[in-house]
Amino acid sequence: MEGYGLFLVLLVSALLLGFLSVLFALVWVFHYREGLSWDGGSAEFNWHPVLIITGFIFIQGIAIIVYRLPWTWKCSKLLIKFIHAGLNTIAMILAIVSLVAVFDFHNAKNIPNMYSLHSWIGLTAVIFYTLQLVLGFAVFLLPFAPVSLRASLMPIHIYSGLLIFATVIATALMGFTEKLIFALKTPAYSTSPPEAIFVNTLGLLIVIFGALILWMATRPHWKRPPEQNS
Numbered sequence: 001m002e003g004y005g006l007f008l009v010l011l012v013s014a015l016l017l018g019f020l021s022v023l024f025a026l027v028w029v030f031h032y033r034e035g036l037s038w039d040g041g042s043a044e045f046n047w048h049p050v051l052i053i054t055g056f057i058f059i060q061g062i063a064i065i066v067y068r069l070p071w072t073w074k075c076s077k078l079l080i081k082f083i084h085a086g087l088n089t090i091a092m093i094l095a096i097v098s099l100v101a102v103f104d105f106h107n108a109k110n111i112p113n114m115y116s117l118h119s120w121i122g123l124t125a126v127i128f129y130t131l132q133l134v135l136g137f138a139v140f141l142l143p144f145a146p147v148s149l150r151a152s153l154m155p156i157h158i159y160s161g162l163l164i165f166a167t168v169i170a171t172a173l174m175g176f177t178e179k180l181i182f183a184l185k186t187p188a189y190s191t192s193p194p195e196a197i198f199v200n201t202l203g204l205l206i207v208i209f210g211a212l213i214l215w216m217a218t219r220p221h222w223k224r225p226p227e228q229n230s
Ligand code: ASC
Pocket: 077, 139, 140, 141, 147, 150, 151, 152, 154, 229, 230
């Protein structure tokens, strides 16, 4: 395999960045914010960043590159498809629970829903992600679709998957900015208190994580060799 060593370096870096991002999200909500609970208050809202970063960013990122792991090339392709679909299903469930947390918190506090660009793009991403999962399951996992249909839909599946992943990261960055502007009053976001620096850093970690995943996913020589297909 061409550049296997480099692939491993990027993979380990992405895993470290992913774990670090989840850790940062937990430190953010437990150290700087109100922690986690399901009570209609801020601690319920806090599930939103934690579940989005864990599921919709980290787990989705791993799901994207699972076909690229060279030691899985000896496994049956069907098994890897199940892992790809399973990880994406977990990510979808966590994303939906994280939206329920926000709507529930907004409704309990009489805060309007769906007015921000963050909410428009974010809900669109969750809807398209769900469609992508259902369509991917029907076409590529169930044994009914002919190879010609699979072949013509595969580039669209890959393109829309990568587009959704990148959109989710952009949406998370909008969410961080919104939350920091809303929450940091005394001292204000504009005075760069420790929480602002910390969450800006979390945003940077997520962008680098996304950059590594997109690079690994789009190198043609790191694709699963076709002769191993089942
Ligand atoms: C699949 C699968 C592939 C592609 C190919 C069409 O379901 O396992 O390798 O679709 O058949 O591109």
